[in-house]
Amino acid sequence: MRRPDQIVPEGGSSPPEQAPREEVEDTPVAESPPVINATLGIIGEALYPPLQLAEILSEGAGVEHDSQPINLDFFMIPDAFNETFKSRWSAEDLSHGRINPIHNYGGTTREISLSFTLAAFTVAESRSNLRHCQKLARTVYGRYKRMSQNVLDSTGTVTSTRNNTVFGGHKEFRASFGNLLQYERVFINKFNFTADMDAGVFDYSVGDDTDVTHSTKGVILPRAVKIEIGFTVVHDTPLGFGGENRPGEPLRWAHNPVGISRDWPHGTGIGVQEYMLPTAKQALAKLPRVIHPNDGADFDSDQMNTAEAIRNLAEGAISDAATRGRVRTARQQSALRNDASWRLHVIIEGTADNASEEAKQLMRDVEWVQENPE
Amino acid sequence: MTAPANMRVYSGRHKAVSVAGWADNQGYVVRFVHEPTGHAVEFPALISDFADTHSPTFGQTHGANMHDPIVTLTKTDRKISFTLTVTNASLEEARHNRQCVNLLIQMLYPTVSEGGSFVGKPFINIHMMNLLEGMPAMIGEQIAVNGVTCVIDGLDYGIKFDDGIINNVEASTGENHPEKEIYPQSLEISISAKAIIGSIDNPNQVSPLHENYPSYGG
Numbered sequence: 001m002r003r004p005d006q007i008v009p010e011g012g013s014s015p016p017e018q019a020p021r022e023e024v025e026d027t028p029v030a031e032s033p034p035v036i037n038a039t040l041g042i043i044g045e046a047l048y049p050p051l052q053l054a055e056i057l058s059e060g061a062g063v064e065h066d067s068q069p070i071n072l073d074f075f076m077i078p079d080a081f082n083e084t085f086k087s088r089w090s091a092e093d094l095s096h097g098r099i100n101p102i103h104n105y106g107g108t109t110r111e112i113s114l115s116f117t118l119a120a121f122t123v124a125e126s127r128s129n130l131r132h133c134q135k136l137a138r139t140v141y142g143r144y145k146r147m148s149q150n151v152l153d154s155t156g157t158v159t160s161t162r163n164n165t166v167f168g169g170h171k172e173f174r175a176s177f178g179n180l181l182q183y184e185r186v187f188i189n190k191f192n193f194t195a196d197m198d199a200g201v202f203d204y205s206v207g208d209d210t211d212v213t214h215s216t217k218g219v220i221l222p223r224a225v226k227i228e229i230g231f232t233v234v235h236d237t238p239l240g241f242g243g244e245n246r247p248g249e250p251l252r253w254a255h256n257p258v259g260i261s262r263d264w265p266h267g268t269g270i271g272v273q274e275y276m277l278p279t280a281k282q283a284l285a286k287l288p289r290v291i292h293p294n295d296g297a298d299f300d301s302d303q304m305n306t307a308e309a310i311r312n313l314a315e316g317a318i319s320d321a322a323t324r325g326r327v328r329t330a331r332q333q334s335a336l337r338n339d340a341s342w343r344l345h346v347i348i349e350g351t352a353d354n355a356s357e358e359a360k361q362l363m364r365d366v367e368w369v370q371e372n373p374e
Numbered sequence: 375m376t377a378p379a380n381m382r383v384y385s386g387r388h389k390a391v392s393v394a395g396w397a398d399n400q401g402y403v404v405r406f407v408h409e410p411t412g413h414a415v416e417f418p419a420l421i422s423d424f425a426d427t428h429s430p431t432f433g434q435t436h437g438a439n440m441h442d443p444i445v446t447l448t449k450t451d452r453k454i455s456f457t458l459t460v461t462n463a464s465l466e467e468a469r470h471n472r473q474c475v476n477l478l479i480q481m482l483y484p485t486v487s488e489g490g491s492f493v494g495k496p497f498i499n500i501h502m503m504n505l506l507e508g509m510p511a512m513i514g515e516q517i518a519v520n521g522v523t524c525v526i527d528g529l530d531y532g533i534k535f536d537d538g539i540i541n542n543v544e545a546s547t548g549e550n551h552p553e554k555e556i557y558p559q560s561l562e563i564s565i566s567a568k569a570i571i572g573s574i575d576n577p578n579q580v581s582p583l584h585e586n587y588p589s590y591g592g
Contacts, residue, residue: 047541049554083531085482087496089568096448099571099582103525105495108482178556180533241411242493243486250485250493251376251411263476268469269542269555273477275379275413 040119040129044075049178051076051114053139056172056185070135070171076116079226081180083265084111108239110265112181113190115228122211123202126221133225139188143168175231179267190230199224246279343370378412378517381474388464393418404458404502405521408481410494412517415477419502420459423564426505426588427453452569452588454506454524461560468540468557475531475563482526497570499523504591509572509584524567533558 044050055069088106118133120126145168150158175186202221205213214221242250256262256278263272343366349355350363383403384394397403397418404419430450434443460475462468485494499513500506501521508522535558542555573582 047539049556078533078535080535081533085479085529085531087482087525087527089525089527091568093449096446098449099573101449103495103497103568103570105484105492107492108496178554180556238486238490240483240486240492241408241413241480242488244488244490247488249376251378251413253480254483254486263473265479266472266476267555268472268476270469270473273379273381273473275376 039121039125040077041075044077048075048078049176049180050074051116052174052176053136054174055139056174058143058145058168070139070173072132072135074132076118076227078114078116080113080115081177082113084113085109086111110233110235111189112186112231112233113228114177114231115226117196117224117226119199119224120202120222123209123214123221124211126202126223129225130221133193133227136227136229137191137193139171139173140191141171143171172234179269181231182262182265182267184231185234185236186231187234188229189232190228192228194226194228195220195222196224196226197222249279251275252277252279378414378514379477380413381415381477383416383418384467384470386464386466386470388467392463392467393420393461394467402503404500404506406478406481407499407501407513407517407519407521409497409499409513409519409523410485412513413477413481414517415474415481417458417460417471417474417478420461421502421505422457422459424456424502424505425454427455428588429453450571452571453566454500454522454569455564455566456502458563458565459560460563462540462557465540465542465557469555472557475561478563479529479531482529496526497523498526498567500567504589507589507591509574511572523570523572525570526565526567528564528566530562530564532562532564534560534562 050073053070053072055071057069085108087108090104090106091101092104093101118129120129145166147164147166149162149164151160151162153159170187172185172187174183175181176183200223202223203213204217204219205215207215209215237255238245240254241252243254245255246252253264253276255264256272256276263276346359346363346366349359352359355363383398384392385398389395389398397420402419403416404421405414405416407414428450429452431448433446433448435446436443460471462471481498482496484492484496487493499508499519499521501508501519506522508520510518510520512518538559540557540559572584572587574584575582579585
């Protein structure tokens with residue numbers, strides 16, 4: 001965090017060594033040297049949000065990843081932010097003279113390109129920037145996993161363990177950049193590193209490790225590097241208007257979880273518009289579709305057998321639940337009206353010629369409760 | 375039931391120092407209406423690189439002893455592209471415009487059934503003064519449109535940070551809040567679209583095209 005007594009210079013001049021705060025307080029204010037401690041973090045924090053990337057690891061037992069997950073959280077000076085939304089339309093030309101073709105819509109993809117500068121005021125900062133770049137460069141390479149496999153002999157005994165390295169596909173990240181990129185699931189499709197030599201480098205000086213010189217011969221530490229990075233967003237929330245989270249509300253944006261009113265794709269820090277507001281009630285999950293024997297499907301197939309088993313289970317569960325519910329109601333009513341005259345009344349109503357199904361069922365339940373006391 | 379959003383040009387406290395005031399004064403407004411839902415959004419028409427291209431496609435047949443081909447007109451496409459610049463004169467206007475841009479981006483998405491399938495294709499009706507004007511029509515019972523229905527292939531959203539930014543001061547001096555607000559002084563939205571050409575069914579008129587098509591006026 002920046003302290004109030006720290007001054008940010010306008011130029012890129014290197015700062016002198018700063019005295020610790022305790023020592024400064026011991027000396028008279030008038031005599032203390034100007035405290036200049038400009039860093040990329042201070043400037044970035046004052047003006048821009050940090051870029052945050054957190055690798056999403058694949059899960060699986062016995063899987064060992066090739067390296068530590070890549071997690072980055074740093075300030076930079078953004079140069080450009082470009083976002084491209086592409087809709088997939090296909091057009092069918094049907095006949096001559098028809099004014100418009102038939103347009104079919106297939107979906108909309110979102111890609112982001114962010115270019116920024118990592119400036120360094122000190123040697124240490126330059127090294128830190130290069131470490132960030134190194135990590136960023138690795139984000140566009142694949143993920144490798146090591147999987148252990150037991151080697152068995154002819155008797156089935158484990159003789160040794162063999163380690164196989166397998167390619168695990170691309171890396172995925174959670175990316176945040178202020179309110180422009182709000183914790184989105186992304187993979188990185190581009191990384192471009194340019195050392196800005198016009199900005200200068202920190203020079204080598206024999207045995208002289210200072211803020212502006214280093215003692216490692218043959219190492220270039222640029223004062224500024226320019227980075228361009230591209231993201232493809234893989235949304236894990238529904239997009240569009242309506243949808244399963246908005247039953248009966250086709251004009252509302254598809255996703256805004258209860259408790260969170262967030263603009264999409266970019267945040268604003270003010271209240272959302274009405275069509276973005278969360279729906280008051282969360283929609284209930286849908287029951288699975290039940291395939292009946294007369295649907296014309298292959299009746300002996302595994303799928304049908306499974307569907308039939310699920311249907312039986314579901315019907316049994318519903319029947320059991322209904323019975324339990326009725327019996328509980330009957331018990332409660334019996335407990336409340338635990339007198340012989342009420343039971344007699346129920347039995348008379350249930351055995352009448354014009355008795356309703358409800359009255360008959362209540363009579364059977366009351367009899368069952370009488371025969372099966374708790 | 376939610377009413378369709380109708381986001382107009384900024385008219386808040388800083389309108390006098392904003393381009394929104396001039397746009398409102400002159401009627402320089404570009405309006406987008408999402409046809410499946412009726413959601414509408416307007417921007418001051420700071421337009422650059424406007425192009426409206428009408429491209430005929432011909433089939434050609436070359437015969438023996440003929441210099442020139444027999445030409446058959448297959449179709450005529452109309453493509454529209456332009457760049458819209460959105461400028462912010464204050465934090466309040468930046469937030470308003472951010473929500474407007476959000477809605478414009480959301481218009482690229484369809485309506486979705488509760489089962490998850492796409493229902494309403496994201497056709498967008500664009501009206502830009504006399505440069506893009508179509509026949510008056512109704513979306514539903516209440517929303518009148520008079521622009522050109524378009525199929526937007528691509529929308530590019532670009533911020534140049536060198537032009538300056540607007541921050542929420544409270545957030546920027548606080549902790550490294552991941553949702554720190556940051557807004558550009560100006561941003562550019564480039565749109566490329568195919569127009570759905572409005573046709574009429576009038577027994578007194580031979581051509582299905584409207585008599586004023588493409589309604590450039592003048």
